[in-house]
Structure formats: structure tokens, C-alpha cells
Amino acid sequence: MKKEIVRYGAGERTNHWAVAILFFMAGLSGLALFHPALFWLTNLFGGGPWTRILHPFMGVAMFVLFMGLVIRFWHHNILEKRDVQWVKQIGDVLNNREDKLPEIGKYNPGQKMLFWVLLASMLVLMLSGIVIWREYFSHFFPISGIRLAALAHAVAAFLLILSIIVHIYAGIWIKGSIGAMLHGKVSLLWAKKHHSLWYKDITRDKK
Amino acid sequence: MATQDIIARSATTTSASSIRQVEEVAKLIDVSKCIGCKACQVACSEWNDLRDDVGQNHGTYDNPADLTADSWTLMRFTEHENAVGDLEWLIRKDGCMHCAEPGCLKACPSPGAIVQHANGIVDFNQDHCIGCGYCITGCPFNIPRISQKDSKAYKCTLCSDRVSVGLEPACVKTCPTGAITFGTKEDMKHHAEERIVDLKSRGYENAGLYDPAGVGGTHVMYVLHHADKPALYNDLPNDPAVSPMVSLWKGITKPLSLMAMGAAVLAGFFHYVRVGPNRADEEDEAHHEAAVEQVKKKSNDASVKTFDPNQR
Known part of the structure; x- marks a missing residue:
């Protein structure tokens, strides 16, 4: 019988996957307009005009739900001084030499940095997205602002997608992580190995 | 038979069908000959079968107040007081300039929604338009307009339908003073030179041709009496160019960022192959x-x- 502890509650998991689904919808529809080689992706959304109509709504929904994740998780993601050591040992991180790494709380510094990059990208996407939302908002802004927003939107989307590629791969790489977000539980050993300080916190509370 | 003279096509990374060579055409608008009668606006409306809404008077002679999806050309009136203290009534026929390097085409994300013909005409194909408005973002002259009725972008076609069968654009045909002429770009430049010599002899020492190099030249050109100050003519851009922001947004950064995303996925895959999964197996x-x-x-x-x- 495996010993398991809860890492994510049902609310957190639902919130996460709702954002994930919207990320794929907004992301694929955005990529369709990002490069001609990906214009075929508009077919997934009912053609070019439908992609143009739906994309901003999916983006706003993603942003709003992502704010839910921010409220739930931001206090676990504050970078600390001791996180520097982990970053310095990134070679050990990438080569599975976790025994050499400093102890980790609920999130490691890589996860924390991901959190802040995601938040920054989402904020830029939301603000620039309003400016280039031709149907309702563009007429409130000068053309130079619209051009800057179009560029910022593409740059932020690029950063977001790159970060999510890293995020998804980390889930595939660190066995047990996907389970943590799917059914909420991790093994005691998983917690001890990857997040020893968090493990100590949790087990101390229970005693 | 498909069109064989497309030298540029929006959101298309390979050559369009472009084997047919034709001479570049141009419309020359001699501002010094324009009397502001708006016959060109009416001719445009008639030929293209467009009827804009009757609007409000905005305190100027401009009518309508701005270009719209139904008004592809517009007389813009400026009352300019010159150095001597005289009033000059500067009237400019505004509309698509048919740039050699069109910012609209560069910005458009929909394959084939904007095409450039070998004769220089930049044409919108509304069948392929998705209504995103990127053409407006890309245009250095603020020309395209999205229709409220169908959410498609519209602008002057340089009467591509007339030109393709050897006719001049409707506005040229109707202009009562000969202020608008049409022909090959070379011929129009020669004609402009003669007009500039004439204007200079009559005291307009800064008279010149407006064929801005920043957009590779245009296929709608102006003869201006004050070519040193194009902005006098209701903010005609002095030195128009596709904004560096648009070039960065739609230029080399796009294929590079796609490659970076692909590289990130590959990096993950090969990390898994070389280093392998990290297990906390009980x-x-x-x-x-x-x-x-x-x-x-x-x-x-x-x-x-x-x-x-x-x-x-």
C-alpha cells in the first residue's frame, strides 16, 4: 500500500486544468495568426473569421482563471536568497543529481520563476490584447500604441508558449508530477525527494 | 485561368503565380489643378456601387468626415496661411497609395487576403479577409477600414477591374480639370516633371513629386506645390515607411520564434533520451x-x- 499525501485539492486542480485547456485554445488560435505556416490551425476553430472572433474571448477567460491560480499559489512562489544556490547548480538539476541540491519547499526556484514569467506574460497579453481587439477597443488607442501592442502581444505569447513547453516537459520528466495535478496526490517518497522542506512541513502539521 | 501577375501575396512564404510581366501603372494627382469638386468621390461611389451613409457636417468641407469602408477616396481640405499671409486652399484626394512595399500586405495574417499585382495595384480579396484589422496596423497612410456590416477590410482598388481591361480608374475618367491622370508609372513621372517645371515658373519653387521612397515608391503619386512640406496637406506623411514595430512584429522574429519553440520541444525530447526520467519509485x-x-x-x-x- 503506497503512502500518499495531498498536493493539490480539487479546486486547485480544476482551476489548473481549466487554464490549461484555455491555454491550448487561445494558444492554437493565436499561433494560427502568428505565422502563415500555422494558418491551417484556423480550421480547428471554424475558419479564419471565427478564429479572429473567438481568440480574444478565450484569452480573456484564460487570464481571468489564471488570476485564480495566482491568488491560490503566489505566496508559495516568492523567491528567496537560498534559491540562488539551486540556480547555480542547474547542471545537477538537469542531470537528476537531486541529492546534491539544497532542500526545496513547495516549489523549486525553477517553478517559482516559471510562475512569475507566466504572470508577466499573461498581464502583457491581456493589456496588449485589449489594444489590438479591433472590434471593441482599438479605436480608443493611437496607431503607434496599436503597433506596439501587436508586437508586445506576439513577444509575450512567445514567452508564454516557451515557458509552457518547459512546464509540460518538467511534468513528463519528473514522474509523479502529472499525477499530483490530475488526482491530487503524491507519494511520500516523491515529496521527500523533490520537496523535502514542504514534506517536513506537511508531516509536522499532521503530528 | 488563374491570375498570373501576383508579385506578392499576404501570409504566403512561397512565390505566387507571377510569370506575367506587365508595366507598372500609376495614378498622378496634381493637387495644384484640383478644384475640390468631389466628382472623383462620386465616380468612385458609382463605379464600385457603394453608398455611404449621409453624415453630419463637421465644420469643414470634408464630406464624409473620414474614409470609410464605403468611401474609398476623400477630398481633404486644408486652409493654409503662407509666409506672405495669403490663404492657400490645399485640397488633397486621399485614398490608398498602392505602395511598392505595402505595410498592409506585410501585416495581414490571412493567405491571399491581400495581393499585389505586377502593375503595382495592391488589392484586397474580401473572400479571404478575416477582419482582424492588421492591415490598418500595418498601413503607414491610415487607409483601410473595416466595414461595420460584414467585418471585412475595404479600400481603393485603383479600379483593378477597370485597369485589367485597359480602362483608367473611375476617378481619373471623371475628373473635370485633368488633375488626376493615369498611365504607366514612367509616363506619369514624365508628366509630373513637366507640371513641376510649370509650377516652379509660377513661383512655387518647392514644387515636386510625392513618390515616397520609404515605402519603395507608390502607384498613386501627388504633384505638390509644397513638396518640401507634405504634412501641410492634411497630414500627408513627410516620410512614410512601414513602422519598425510592424517590421519587427512581422519580420524575421516570426520564423525565429517558431524555430525556438520547436527547439524547446526537441531539447525536452533529447533530455529525456539522454538523462531520462526522474523517478521517486517507492x-x-x-x-x-x-x-x-x-x-x-x-x-x-x-x-x-x-x-x-x-x-x-
């Missing part, structure tokens, strides 16, 4: 920990070496 780990404990107890014995498979 059985193995428990077994391993017990073994390490035993070894630690015996660590005084120099012959016993610890062995950690993760450190191989």
Missing part, C-alpha cells in the same frame, strides 16, 4: 535507502564503498 527508493543505511553503519570499514546508481 520500492526502489525504500530498498535503496535501507541499503545506504547498512553501508553507513559499516562505513568504518574502508573496504566497503557506497554505490549510488544515480551518480553513475
Whole structure:
């Protein structure tokens, strides 16, 4: 019988996957307009005009739900001084030499940095997205602002997608992580190995 | 038979059908000959079968107040007081300039929604338009307009339908003073030179041709009496160019960022292949920990070496 502890509650998991689904919808529809080689992706959304109509709504929904994740998780993601050591040992991180790494709380510094990059990208996407939302908002802004927003939107989307590629791969790489977000539980050993300080916190509370 | 004279096509990274060579055409608008009668606006409306809404008077002669999806050309009136203190009534026929390097086409994300013909005409194909408005973002002259009725972008076609069968654009045909002429771009430049000589002889020493190099030249050109100050003519851009922001947004950064995303996915895959998954396997780990404990107890014995498979 495996010993398991809860890492994510049902609310957190639902919130996460709702954002994930919207990320794929907004992301694929955005990529369709990002490069001609990906214009075929508009077919997934009912053609070019439908992609143009739906994309901003999916983006706003993603942003709003992502704010839910921010409220739930931001206090676990504050970078600390001791996180520097982990970053310095990134070679050990990438080569599975976790025994050499400093102890980790609920999130490691890589996860924390991901959190802040995601938040920054989402904020830029939301603000620039309003400016280039031709149907309702563009007429409130000068053309130079619209051009800057179009560029910022593409740059932020690029950063977001790159970060999510890293995020998804980390889930595939660190066995047990996907389970943590799917059914909420991790093994005691998983917690001890990857997040020893968090493990100590949790087990101390229970005693 | 498909069109064979498309030299540029929006959101298309390979050549369009472009084997047919034709001479570049141009419309020349001689501002010094324009009397502001708006016959060109009416001709445009008639030929293209468009009827804009009757709007409000905005305190100027401009009517309508701005270009719209139904008004593809517009007389813009400026009352300019010159250095001597005289009033000059500067009237400019505004509309698409048919740039050699069109910002609208560069910005458009929909394949084939904007095409550039070998004769220089930049044409919108509303069948392929998705209504995103990127053409407006890309245009240095603020020309395209999205229709409220169908959410498609519209602008002057340079009467591509008339030109393709050897006719001049409707506005040229109707202009009562000969202020608008049409022909090959070379011929129009020659004609402009003659007009400029005439204007200079009549005291307009800064008269000149407006064919801005920043957009590679245009296929709608102006003869201006004050070519040193194009902005006098209701903010005609002095030095128009596709904004560097648009070039960066739609230029080399796009293929580079796609490659970076692909590289990130590949990097992950090969990391998995080379380093492998990171497991916290319960059985193995428990077994391993017990073994390490035993070894630690015996660590005084120099012959016993610890062995950690993760450190191989």
C-alpha cells in the first residue's frame, strides 16, 4: 500500500486544468495568426473569421482563471536568497543529481520563476490584447500604441508558449508530477525527494 | 485561368503565380489643378456601387468626415496661411497609395487576403479577409477600414477591374480639370516633371513629386506645390515607411520564434533520451535507502564503498 499525501485539492486542480485547456485554445488560435505556416490551425476553430472572433474571448477567460491560480499559489512562489544556490547548480538539476541540491519547499526556484514569467506574460497579453481587439477597443488607442501592442502581444505569447513547453516537459520528466495535478496526490517518497522542506512541513502539521 | 501577375501575396512564404510581366501603372494627382469638386468621390461611389451613409457636417468641407469602408477616396481640405499671409486652399484626394512595399500586405495574417499585382495595384480579396484589422496596423497612410456590416477590410482598388481591361480608374475618367491622370508609372513621372517645371515658373519653387521612397515608391503619386512640406496637406506623411514595430512584429522574429519553440520541444525530447526520467519509485527508493543505511553503519570499514546508481 503506497503512502500518499495531498498536493493539490480539487479546486486547485480544476482551476489548473481549466487554464490549461484555455491555454491550448487561445494558444492554437493565436499561433494560427502568428505565422502563415500555422494558418491551417484556423480550421480547428471554424475558419479564419471565427478564429479572429473567438481568440480574444478565450484569452480573456484564460487570464481571468489564471488570476485564480495566482491568488491560490503566489505566496508559495516568492523567491528567496537560498534559491540562488539551486540556480547555480542547474547542471545537477538537469542531470537528476537531486541529492546534491539544497532542500526545496513547495516549489523549486525553477517553478517559482516559471510562475512569475507566466504572470508577466499573461498581464502583457491581456493589456496588449485589449489594444489590438479591433472590434471593441482599438479605436480608443493611437496607431503607434496599436503597433506596439501587436508586437508586445506576439513577444509575450512567445514567452508564454516557451515557458509552457518547459512546464509540460518538467511534468513528463519528473514522474509523479502529472499525477499530483490530475488526482491530487503524491507519494511520500516523491515529496521527500523533490520537496523535502514542504514534506517536513506537511508531516509536522499532521503530528 | 488563374491570375498570373501576383508579385506578392499576404501570409504566403512561397512565390505566387507571377510569370506575367506587365508595366507598372500609376495614378498622378496634381493637387495644384484640383478644384475640390468631389466628382472623383462620386465616380468612385458609382463605379464600385457603394453608398455611404449621409453624415453630419463637421465644420469643414470634408464630406464624409473620414474614409470609410464605403468611401474609398476623400477630398481633404486644408486652409493654409503662407509666409506672405495669403490663404492657400490645399485640397488633397486621399485614398490608398498602392505602395511598392505595402505595410498592409506585410501585416495581414490571412493567405491571399491581400495581393499585389505586377502593375503595382495592391488589392484586397474580401473572400479571404478575416477582419482582424492588421492591415490598418500595418498601413503607414491610415487607409483601410473595416466595414461595420460584414467585418471585412475595404479600400481603393485603383479600379483593378477597370485597369485589367485597359480602362483608367473611375476617378481619373471623371475628373473635370485633368488633375488626376493615369498611365504607366514612367509616363506619369514624365508628366509630373513637366507640371513641376510649370509650377516652379509660377513661383512655387518647392514644387515636386510625392513618390515616397520609404515605402519603395507608390502607384498613386501627388504633384505638390509644397513638396518640401507634405504634412501641410492634411497630414500627408513627410516620410512614410512601414513602422519598425510592424517590421519587427512581422519580420524575421516570426520564423525565429517558431524555430525556438520547436527547439524547446526537441531539447525536452533529447533530455529525456539522454538523462531520462526522474523517478521517486517507492520500492526502489525504500530498498535503496535501507541499503545506504547498512553501508553507513559499516562505513568504518574502508573496504566497503557506497554505490549510488544515480551518480553513475
